[in-house]
Amino acid sequence: MPHGSGSLVVQKPSGGIEHPTSMSSSNSQDGHQHIRHSLAPRAVRESQSQMAEVVLPNDANPLGNLLGGRLMHLIDIAGAMAAHRHSHSHVVTASMDHIDFHLPVHIGDLLILKSSVNRAFTTSMEIGVKCWVENYIAGTTRHVASAYLTFVAVDEQGKRKPVPPVVPETEEEKQRYEDAGRRRELRKEESARRKAAKQIR
Numbered sequence: 001m002p003h004g005s006g007s008l009v010v011q012k013p014s015g016g017i018e019h020p021t022s023m024s025s026s027n028s029q030d031g032h033q034h035i036r037h038s039l040a041p042r043a044v045r046e047s048q049s050q051m052a053e054v055v056l057p058n059d060a061n062p063l064g065n066l067l068g069g070r071l072m073h074l075i076d077i078a079g080a081m082a083a084h085r086h087s088h089s090h091v092v093t094a095s096m097d098h099i100d101f102h103l104p105v106h107i108g109d110l111l112i113l114k115s116s117v118n119r120a121f122t123t124s125m126e127i128g129v130k131c132w133v134e135n136y137i138a139g140t141t142r143h144v145a146s147a148y149l150t151f152v153a154v155d156e157q158g159k160r161k162p163v164p165p166v167v168p169e170t171e172e173e174k175q176r177y178e179d180a181g182r183r184r185e186l187r188k189e190e191s192a193r194r195k196a197a198k199q200i201r
Contacts, residue, residue: 041165044173047085048116051078055109066105071131072096075147078113079127083151086117086125087163091151094124097187099147103133110134112141116173119180123160124152126180148183 051074059070076093083091105111112134118126131145153163168177 039162039164041167042086043167043169044116045169047082048114049078049081049085050112050114051081053111053113055105055107055111057107060107064107066107066109066111068101071101071105071111071145072099072147074111074113075099075129075131075145076149078115079129079147079149080151082115082117082127083125083153086120086166087151087153089153089161089163090156091125091153092158094150094152095187096147096149097183099145101145103142103144105131105133105144110136111144116176117166118148118176119184120163120166121184123162124150125163125166126150126183128176148180150187 053074055066059066061067076096080091080093110133112132113129114132115127115129118128127149129147129149130143131147132141133144134141153161155161166177168174
């Protein structure tokens with residue numbers, strides 16, 4: 001699935017510094033330099049991402065509120081940004097298994113989406129995305145939505161490839177790490193239940 005939009009304003013995360021041990025380079029016979037990324041553990045902060053979008057009339061329903069499908073599209077892009085940065089790889093969206101809409105977003109609002117890797121598994125990553133609306137006149141922000149997405153790293157042939165472990169540093173990151181493990185187990189149980197139901201039919 002392609003991830004990108006010409007109307008997005010992408011901001012580099014603060015503190016997103018690559019450790020020197022996470023990559024190496026070599027020169028091939030054709031004279032081009034090739035960068036190789038290792039699977040060394042990476043901190044959550046290294047791939048945290050942020051994007052901003054002004055809500056326009058064609059993004060809204062007749063009531064002037066941002067369409068839920070449009071917000072889901074933006075959440076998918078924001079989540080992919082963190083997944084790309086953590087894995088240094090192509091990624092595809094495997095699932096968006098949980099999303100909460102807390103407040104409506106209106107035409108003219110400045111929507112801020114922030115994403116980070118909650119946990120990395122063998123070839124997949126759970127990404128958490130939080131969405132805020134910023135009132136640039138009053139200087140206030142409101143939390144309007146949250147979502148959890150799973151992305152899978154793939155090579156240029158579309159085959160799964162390993163991803164680096166993620167290192168949670170803050171207490172909040174550690175809690176998200178543990179919660180992501182529990183959600184993964186629930187997803188496995190739900191998948192097994194669905195397979196069993198199909199066999200009965």
